[in-house]
Amino acid sequence: MDMSDGPRMNSELRGLLRHDEPMAKHVSWRAGGRASAFYQPADVLDLAAFLRSRPAKEPVLFVGLGSNLLVRDGGFKGAVVFTHHALIGIEVESEIATPRGTLAFRASAGVPLPHLARFIAKHGGGGAEWMAGVPGTVGGALAMNAGCYGGETWNHVIAVETCDRSGTLRHRAPADYELGYRHVSLLSGNDEWFVSGVFGFAPGVEGEVLARIRELLEKRVASQPLNQPNAGSVFRNPPGDHAARLIESCGLKGHAIGGAQVSPKHANFIVNLGNATARDIESMVDHVQLTVFEKTGVELVREVRIVGDDA
Numbered sequence: 001m002d003m004s005d006g007p008r009m010n011s012e013l014r015g016l017l018r019h020d021e022p023m024a025k026h027v028s029w030r031a032g033g034r035a036s037a038f039y040q041p042a043d044v045l046d047l048a049a050f051l052r053s054r055p056a057k058e059p060v061l062f063v064g065l066g067s068n069l070l071v072r073d074g075g076f077k078g079a080v081v082f083t084h085h086a087l088i089g090i091e092v093e094s095e096i097a098t099p100r101g102t103l104a105f106r107a108s109a110g111v112p113l114p115h116l117a118r119f120i121a122k123h124g125g126g127g128a129e130w131m132a133g134v135p136g137t138v139g140g141a142l143a144m145n146a147g148c149y150g151g152e153t154w155n156h157v158i159a160v161e162t163c164d165r166s167g168t169l170r171h172r173a174p175a176d177y178e179l180g181y182r183h184v185s186l187l188s189g190n191d192e193w194f195v196s197g198v199f200g201f202a203p204g205v206e207g208e209v210l211a212r213i214r215e216l217l218e219k220r221v222a223s224q225p226l227n228q229p230n231a232g233s234v235f236r237n238p239p240g241d242h243a244a245r246l247i248e249s250c251g252l253k254g255h256a257i258g259g260a261q262v263s264p265k266h267a268n269f270i271v272n273l274g275n276a277t278a279r280d281i282e283s284m285v286d287h288v289q290l291t292v293f294e295k296t297g298v299e300l301v302r303e304v305r306i307v308g309d310d311a
């Protein structure tokens with residue numbers, strides 16, 4: 001549904017605009033180049049006004065917590081829209097019709113998933129526990145169909161709100177998208193970004209839900225290199241197998257290129273040893289992909305997004 005009836009007012013922008021912004025500060029790999037323009041909108045209407053104000057052909061990149069993203073060392077020649085700390089509303093949704101027994105929660109694109117998981121737990125919902133350990137935003141999770149431990153973002157989506165290049169806001173339903181494992185694409189082919197989502201969850205008992213969150217977080221601490229900059233799983237799991245198992249079977253655990261290393265703790269994680277360039281990380285990604293293909297015949301598909309220009 002198109003919600004922009006009436007003339008388009010190009011109101012004065014109220015957000016924070018910066019130029020030549022180092023993106024290493026905003027991605028969890030803590031590496032990579034700069035963005036020509038960087039905008040933290042004041043709210044959704046300000047976001048729409050910002051998008052309308054940019055040259056029509058300028059590339060636009062939405063960034064949440066940058067936990068699945070690398071900007072190459074030559075930088076991103078375009079505008080980055082930073083939703084974290086910007087689009088932050090979260091509430092129990094009472095106006096949307098939901099199936100009987102389902103509780104609905106509305107969260108803006110910049111809300112961190114761990115925050116949403118705890119909000120749902122404290123307001124009587126269950127089944128969002130898996131979100132507590134995914135260090136991304138609602139917008140990033142909608143774009144990636146993030147998931148783990150049996151949970152997946154779009155299994156809970158009742159509706160989303162999007163914004164396009166012209167600043168037009170729309171309500172969309174899951175049926176408007178092609179959805180799969182770490183795959184989301186708008187069937188109409190339109191270029192739109194997520195502004196918020198309404199998620200449905202079954203009722204849960206707060207104490208039990210919080211205990212399950214603790215249990216899942218402990219599992220992560222035990223199995224993932226959380227004390228080193230990383231971007232989570234680099235590759236999708238191939239059908240019926242695990243990328244980590246394949247990478248380990250090729251003897252790649254601990255292998256390093258410059259400052260990028262295949263984590264000795266979890267083979268599907270590449271960690272920044274402290275001074276990695278985006279080139280080191282991408283070379284490591286390519287090396288793992290090629291080695292696994294040569295030794296096992298399996299073509300690993302990248303889950304992390306790599307954008308921008310080489311230095």
Ligand SMILES: Cc1cc2nc3c(=O)[nH]c(=O)nc-3n(C[C@H](O)[C@H](O)[C@H](O)COP(=O)(O)OP(=O)(O)OC[C@H]3O[C@@H](n4cnc5c(N)ncnc54)[C@H](O)[C@@H]3O)c2cc1C
Binds near residue numbers: 138145226305
């Ligand atoms: C330690 C660690 C553990 C992780 N564990 C998991 C896990 O268990 N399961 C899992 O699925 N992922 C996991 N991840 C990866 C990552 O957290 C998820 O993919 C997350 O959903 C990314 O969210 P983000 O806000 O950081 O997105 P970003 O990294 O900022 O962006 C990722 C992509 O989404 C796009 N995007 C961001 N916001 C929007 C928006 N509002 N509208 C449209 N597009 C947008 C970006 O342009 C980019 O293409 C992990 C990462 C780390 C570092």
